Amino acid sequence: MPDSFQTIQSIGSKALLDKLSGFDSFKNSEVVKGIGDDAAVITKSKSSCTLLSTDTYVEGVDFDPTYTPFQHLGYKIVSAGVSDIYAMNGKPVSMLINLAGPNKMSVQMIEYLYKGIYAAGKEHNVELVGGDLKANHANLVVSISVQGEVNKKALTYRAGAGEGDAICVTGDLGGALAGLRILMREKKHWKEHGDESIQPELGDYQFVVKRQLIPEARKDLIETFKEHNVVPTSMIDLTKGLVHDVNELADASELGAQIYQAAIPIAIETRQVADEMQEDVDRYALFGGEDFELMFTLPEKKVEQFVKHFNDFVVIGRMIDREEGLKLQTAEGDIISFDELS
Template sequence: MSEEFQTIQSIGSKGLLEKISNYDAFKNEKVTQSIGDDAAVIKEDGGNLTLLSSDTYVEGVDFDPTYTPFNHLGYKILSAGVSDIYAMNGKPEAVLVNLAVPNRMSVQMVEDLYQGIYAAGKLHEVEVVGGDLKANHANLVVSISVYGKVDEEHITYRKGANEGDAICITGDLGGALAGLRILMREKKFWEEHGDESIQPELGDYQFVVKRQLVPEARKDLVDTLREQNFIPTSMIDITKGLVSEVNSISEASDLGAYIYQAALPIAIETRQVADEMQEDVDRYALFGGEDLELMFTLSEEKVEEFVNHFNDFVVIGRMVPKEEGMKMQTAEGDVVSFDDLS
């Protein structure tokens, strides 16, 4: 084994996780899905399935407390946590919250964080059943673990998409990134102009700022799927950005994908921010993460039926044979490879 210092950046967190998951480790036969989907899946004795997922949020990396109120942070963390369970077509039941808390945080700040967690918990009907609170001499680090349930009939993996399936997206894309761009701009303004300056007016940007700070996990889609007895062939939530999620579904399903740029759902407010920043709004939609929308695949016939029951989604493309690769038809009619998009 090499004695050289190999940085994690040089292989990326995905590369590192691949290295690690190739180790010789104990395998539990009850585990039907380990690392590699939105949540791990474990078979219970009764035949139903347990879903487990967890995420970490690092101050200064994943959130900036200068523009993130702690109650919003709590709300977002719980929402993102349950979103992983929804992405498996499951129902979140309980969460554990772990905090490493620097001593510049007051009791009130931690209470605010929990108020946000509890507010989102009510909405998604999950109980905070445990966790840990430790002192940290450095920054705030929050981990959340989510426990959810689904039965074998309804579970939706990334790997189930079929050739010809429509690729569907709830809501709209790029809003969370647009909100982040605004908050970063305002932070820069505060830093340059100091405390004596007038507080910025975020009212005009309320839509996108909310998309960034208090995103909503799409319980409504999963509830409707259940009520109307539709089961997507695959599903994933939008946390890393559309291109990344389409790649994940395609890779897991051993297929290619063909996306129509003109079909990308983008809110007018998101467009306005991109215009103001003189940036390309389609890039927000393709690469912006954290929207917590759900992307799912369904046969064309099923889409035509489902639209009668749920209308906050659009079809943005089709699953195609693997040989056809990952392509996007631009608004101008050109066809570009995902590899050329970056």
């Protein structure tokens, strides 16, 4: 008898991935790490490894062409791809782009998409070395595969944090969701008025809109790690919201985590959008995603040393015993579990 029908939504993407990776498959001795981290790790030489990562963007699911310029989309796709390599403490080297586009797209649109791809490639020293172009009947689908490299001594996984390690994040959080909220509001206004000549008023929202449309992967952090011979105990890029990604980091390291709400870095521009929308700005940071900042762990003594070389990060919590679970200390001092946040 076949298994009863299950929707993907009913089990979630993580459970589906666990099912797919649970099959008896061929194992290659050169593969150091397969499914389960930001990038796969393959032995390259005695001292270095190759890193491989891939992302797919689907029109109507991952981006809306109504408010996403194709040049920005190209840049964002590359930022997402190289961010996975940086999350392993590696250096991106080359990329492949696969594109399936509908006939409603013009040659000029595709040219703009690739202008963004090449601009981001130049920013991160990544060469576009190939890919595939196909027709698609409905929506635009773009996928990117990035190849990178890392010294074995510098290689950093999601696993590896120790109890008591400080949890650190770069930049600020929630800005990408704030930008998305503004863009969605402007689209709604445009649809309600039905006038294609209406242009959105985004002058006061440039910071958050840029955080959504043209995110910057944190090459600067990885370069500083290398320059000062610092290797984090664990690391992940922030793509699905702080709560989700802290959970991933803690689970991989078989630990719990305590986050300090008052320490979460949120830009004033993000707070202003949340106030305007009459929404909780902390939820932007906790659940927003797509900030493409890096979260890493270090022993407290190393944090004190590293801050002398790189100051665009803050300590937002610490790793604790697994039995204590995942907790948030509110600004008022109350302790609540992550389960209470959803």
